[in-house]
Amino acid sequence: MASSATDSEFVTLVSGDGFEFVLPRSAACVSGTIRRMLEPSSKFAEALTGRCILENISGIVLEKVCEYFCYNEKNKNQSNVPDMEIPPELCLELLMAADYLDT
Amino acid sequence: MSLRARQKIRAPRRGLNTNKTDDFETNWEGLSTSLKKIHTKDASNLSFEQLYRNAYNIVLMMRGDELYERVKKLEQEWLDTEVQKRVTAAISSILLQAKDQAEIQDQENERRDTGEKFLNVLREAWEDHQISMGMITDVLMYMDRVVSADHKKPSIYVASMALFRDFVLRSAVRADAESMVADVLKSTVLFMIQLERSGQMINRPLIRHCIYMLEGLYETITEEESSKLYLTMFEPAFIETSKVFYRAEGRRLLETGDAATFCKAASDRIAEEGARCLSTLSPLSEPKIKDVLDKELIGSNIAEVINLEGTGVKNMLDNDRMDVLRNVYVLSARVDSKKIPLTAAVQKRIVEMGDEINKSAAAAAQAQPTKSAEKTAEGGKKPAEKPVNQQTVSAIKWVDDVLGLKTKFDKIWEESFRSDPTMQSAITTSFSEFINSNTRSSEYLSLFFDENLKKGIKGKTETEVDALLDNGITLLRYVKDKDLFEAYYKKHLSRRLLMKRSVSMDAERQMISKMKMEVGNQFTQRLESMFKDMTVSEDLTASYKEHIRGAGDPDQKPVDLEINVLTSTMWPMEAMSSIKGDEVQLPCIFPKEIDHLRQSFEQFYLSKHNGRKLSWQASMGTADIRATFHRSNGKVQRHELNVSTYAMVILLLFNDVPQGEPLTYEEIQARTRIPDHDLIRNLQSLAVAPKTRVLKKDPMSKDVKPADRFVFNNDFQSPFMKVRIGVVSGSANKVENQDQRKETEKRMNDERGASIEAAVVRIMKQRKTLVHSKLMSEVLSQLSARFVPDVNMIKRRIESLIDREYLERVGEDPPTYGYVA
Numbered sequence: 001m002a003s004s005a006t007d008s009e010f011v012t013l014v015s016g017d018g019f020e021f022v023l024p025r026s027a028a029c030v031s032g033t034i035r036r037m038l039e040p041s042s043k044f045a046e047a048l049t050g051r052c053i054l055e056n057i058s059g060i061v062l063e064k065v066c067e068y069f070c071y072n073e074k075n076k077n078q079s080n081v082p083d084m085e086i087p088p089e090l091c092l093e094l095l096m097a098a099d100y101l102d103t
Numbered sequence: 104m105s106l107r108a109r110q111k112i113r114a115p116r117r118g119l120n121t122n123k124t125d126d127f128e129t130n131w132e133g134l135s136t137s138l139k140k141i142h143t144k145d146a147s148n149l150s151f152e153q154l155y156r157n158a159y160n161i162v163l164m165m166r167g168d169e170l171y172e173r174v175k176k177l178e179q180e181w182l183d184t185e186v187q188k189r190v191t192a193a194i195s196s197i198l199l200q201a202k203d204q205a206e207i208q209d210q211e212n213e214r215r216d217t218g219e220k221f222l223n224v225l226r227e228a229w230e231d232h233q234i235s236m237g238m239i240t241d242v243l244m245y246m247d248r249v250v251s252a253d254h255k256k257p258s259i260y261v262a263s264m265a266l267f268r269d270f271v272l273r274s275a276v277r278a279d280a281e282s283m284v285a286d287v288l289k290s291t292v293l294f295m296i297q298l299e300r301s302g303q304m305i306n307r308p309l310i311r312h313c314i315y316m317l318e319g320l321y322e323t324i325t326e327e328e329s330s331k332l333y334l335t336m337f338e339p340a341f342i343e344t345s346k347v348f349y350r351a352e353g354r355r356l357l358e359t360g361d362a363a364t365f366c367k368a369a370s371d372r373i374a375e376e377g378a379r380c381l382s383t384l385s386p387l388s389e390p391k392i393k394d395v396l397d398k399e400l401i402g403s404n405i406a407e408v409i410n411l412e413g414t415g416v417k418n419m420l421d422n423d424r425m426d427v428l429r430n431v432y433v434l435s436a437r438v439d440s441k442k443i444p445l446t447a448a449v450q451k452r453i454v455e456m457g458d459e460i461n462k463s464a465a466a467a468a469q470a471q472p473t474k475s476a477e478k479t480a481e482g483g484k485k486p487a488e489k490p491v492n493q494q495t496v497s498a499i500k501w502v503d504d505v506l507g508l509k510t511k512f513d514k515i516w517e518e519s520f521r522s523d524p525t526m527q528s529a530i531t532t533s534f535s536e537f538i539n540s541n542t543r544s545s546e547y548l549s550l551f552f553d554e555n556l557k558k559g560i561k562g563k564t565e566t567e568v569d570a571l572l573d574n575g576i577t578l579l580r581y582v583k584d585k586d587l588f589e590a591y592y593k594k595h596l597s598r599r600l601l602m603k604r605s606v607s608m609d610a611e612r613q614m615i616s617k618m619k620m621e622v623g624n625q626f627t628q629r630l631e632s633m634f635k636d637m638t639v640s641e642d643l644t645a646s647y648k649e650h651i652r653g654a655g656d657p658d659q660k661p662v663d664l665e666i667n668v669l670t671s672t673m674w675p676m677e678a679m680s681s682i683k684g685d686e687v688q689l690p691c692i693f694p695k696e697i698d699h700l701r702q703s704f705e706q707f708y709l710s711k712h713n714g715r716k717l718s719w720q721a722s723m724g725t726a727d728i729r730a731t732f733h734r735s736n737g738k739v740q741r742h743e744l745n746v747s748t749y750a751m752v753i754l755l756l757f758n759d760v761p762q763g764e765p766l767t768y769e770e771i772q773a774r775t776r777i778p779d780h781d782l783i784r785n786l787q788s789l790a791v792a793p794k795t796r797v798l799k800k801d802p803m804s805k806d807v808k809p810a811d812r813f814v815f816n817n818d819f820q821s822p823f824m825k826v827r828i829g830v831v832s833g834s835a836n837k838v839e840n841q842d843q844r845k846e847t848e849k850r851m852n853d854e855r856g857a858s859i860e861a862a863v864v865r866i867m868k869q870r871k872t873l874v875h876s877k878l879m880s881e882v883l884s885q886l887s888a889r890f891v892p893d894v895n896m897i898k899r900r901i902e903s904l905i906d907r908e909y910l911e912r913v914g915e916d917p918p919t920y921g922y923v924a
Binding site for chain 2: 032033036037039041042043044045046047048052053054055056100102
């Protein structure tokens, strides 16, 4: 199970309040923190299970974060990309999350 | 709009993280135990997120600095106690002992085993440290980002690497010992390398890993390329031991006294060190160790190797040992772009071999006079069939030998010296040195061409001929006195043309065009005009015949005339002129039939070209005559005799004397005015040569004396209808004898004098005034294409030009000349 988790294509991100998001590994690794977390050679618990519990990010914010991951993955190396919609009330929290996740 | 937005922004920090950030100490507690777990490879049940969040929180509490210092301290403790203990434990006393190279054999194996063990432990410690620190750095990324960036501190990774350097590598091995772990590492690796150099197998990857470690560590935290521990600590020692080793190796190899072995070993060593740098040590060291090799092993020994008695370059050249020579070349090229010792040795050998060729040619030439004396004593047995005498053979042999030598060295140059231009110019210089040291080289070379154009190219394909001529031209390139060569070539060419001895006109033309390409237009001008004269003469002969037929002159005995009208300045007149010394020779008296013909042609020619003067060169011509022999038994035998013009004149004399009546030498001379020299030779061929004895001489002896009498020999016998009666020597091109040589030289000098004067005047006309030294150098450079002028001769010529008021002295200091218009 562990070995399948390390090279599985998808990873699970869990928010502090228990929401789970499954998304492609490559998309999630846009974040430096998550990338290091999942680094197979480091053998941390996250790397072994493919499950990252992000205690200090709420489900709402994490959803937006995941949306960004996918948005980024989709529009990589392109120009004239439509802006992503960010609700103003989430701005600050998203900024915090971005800082935390090193995105 | 903006107002509304602001209202809706929620306060960022909500319960989730605040309730967990109890205080610094709790966070640190959790973090430090986890870090230790990472070091003991027990990370699988640690949550990265948790650790990361701990560090994150600490940094958010603005206590990142404290965290940084604590982590550092933790690392230091860990290295100092755990790792260092492990490493030093692996160091056995044997590794500490005498680092001197002279170790006893049985200790060697032991040392090697413990050494490998030690290196293994060290490597493991290093790799563990690297991996752990990698993980820790990841966990502390947030701290690194904030603290290191804000406070200009090295990242925790770099800092911990420096800790490894200080607390593991630089720790004392034993409490009482002075040497550090790094020293042991160094000496162990060097010991391994020494083992490998002496031919043993060692664990290369292991050493490579240790070197990686040294390459990954730096003296300073800024991590400049030049402060790598490998460069500061290990490499100097490595280079130093290599120097010592190769100095000894060089001496040892020299003592074996075999150049080939030396070169082989040296090339092997170079390859070996190159491979070592790639697979065992660091590629950074490759240029340096090669430097050491170049200096210690090659540079200080190559000259000696090249000159080794018996096995050095001389021997290699003699035995065509291409591969060894290539080794020598490659080695020399490494240490010295000019390859002085090698070129010197090669040049010396070329000149030696060349001198040998010169000497053997000279020896053959020395042997010649006695032989030719015998030949003339024998009465010129078969002069016509054997035109090539000993000396000519030796001349041609000389050229062949030189060509052989040239091919040999060309091959060596191509195969062993990688077509190196320096080597080529060295070889060229040596060739021209010894070729020019043979004063007769131009003559020999011309004879070589003569011989080949006369018979050598018979039955050869066009490409073969081409190659042959090219070979000759190559040698011509080396000859400095090209004017001398031109003179000889002209002389030989004129003989070939007039006597129709040339095998192929095409080959002749090819030769001329090759020379033109090689030496220049001016050089071949006269040669070409000689060819032109020949074709013009052909037309002239034809139109004269036409003229005779048209004139309808009822000549009772028509004589066919084929004539060559030659421009006197273009042809080497001295070869045929009748002027010997100062005494003017009266022209030969032709028999009346011939004289009639001569007048008729002269009339014809002068009517076409007014104001020209024809002088007849009987010595160069030939004639076909039909002779009738009345045998004593009453039979009549006819033969067609092909003889020289003089011989024809002599024979026609006998038409006018009664049957059986003799003519004395003096009578013949008086009636024909043939010069003594030619007369003697012609009489010899008519009366002495056994197969062509058309005249009988009284008394029968081999020499012709003034009192001798000659009678027409009616009993002349020959199996052939046509008989060719050659003239004893003279007709063939051969090496000149001493007198002729002197004469040629004298002529050459006159001609050179004229060329020099012409050059001086040309230059002065252009420059008006010129300093002496400049004039000299310009003259030298102008004339160098043709010959190397003698400085004294130039001076004399300038003097004489001043005397004749072409030039004047303008200044004395420095001496300057002016042109007098």
